[in-house]
């Protein structure tokens with residue numbers, strides 16, 4: 748073994764390796780081929796963000812996400828505003844469901860919606876969240892934040908910096924693996 752093999756990898760090489768590991772994990776756990784991920788490879792892995800935008804959010808603020816008609820039923824639409832980024836889903840009963848785009852693991856990197864696999868993927872360390880934002884795979888332990896949403900004057904408005912409490916989850920049965 749060469750002496751250079753024992754040296755730690757430079758940070759750039761490590762992050763590239765972590766990216767490919769996360770992408771491969773996602774493809775493996777969702778049963779999809781790695782080729783599905785190739786269009787993402789040209790993008791920045793886990794764009795750094797303070798909430799998806801350039802301006803720090805100091806207090807909850809309602810922002811327009813777009814006209815109601817912009818959101819097809821059952822689709823997941825990413826909206827990026829200077830104040831933050833989030834994903835909007837319109838359900839069949841015409842209600843809206845909004846998830847923060849910020850990964851709950853380190854609270855500064857954005858997740859991506861993987862339409863075919865129906866999961867949110869964080870490329871930074873490979874966390875996966877289901878369409879409701881619940882954790883499917885760590886290292887994240889908390890779900891994606893649910894944001895308050897309302898419709899006013901036919902526009903969908905989302906409260907950046909606000910949080911909708913999630914219903915408590917059923918406790919695991921005694922003796923069940925956690």
Ligand code: FES
Pocket residue numbers: 850851852853854855856869870871872873874885886887
């Ligand atoms: S920041 Fe998303 S998995 Fe670590």
